[in-house]
Amino acid sequence: QVQLVESGGGLVQPGGSLRLSCAASGSSFSMLHMGWYRQAPGKQRDWVAHVTSGGSTNYADSVKGRFTISRDNHKNTLYLQMNSLKPEDTAVYSCTAGYGAINTYWGQGTQVTVSS
Helix, strand or coil: CCEEEEECCEEECCCCCEEEEEEEECCCHHHCEEEEEEECCCCCEEEEEEECCCCCEEECCCCCCCEEEEEECCCCEEEEEECCCCHHHCEEEEEEEECCCCCCEECCCEEEEECC
16 A cells, blocks of 8 residues: 655745645555646546656646656655646646556645635
């Protein structure tokens, strides 16, 4: 089993930045593929980005160039640096992990609100 706990969400003005963190416990962190998903009110949940156990990254077109996913295998932590935030980035962001699929395990989510 893998336990995931997100932090770092909050209220930010348009154009601002936030960094989300996801602390993982319970298994071999470096072997996990990990990702971020988000769900806005009334909308479906969308994949945002992922990083493989080997360090390869991929991003949704809507966040490419603004968000950066990274991992620290020594700290068992996944990050999502979000810059140039827009109101449409407002959502609950969830960390995910898995040894095959990236979304076998889920965190509880953290709210990000982009508003002036």
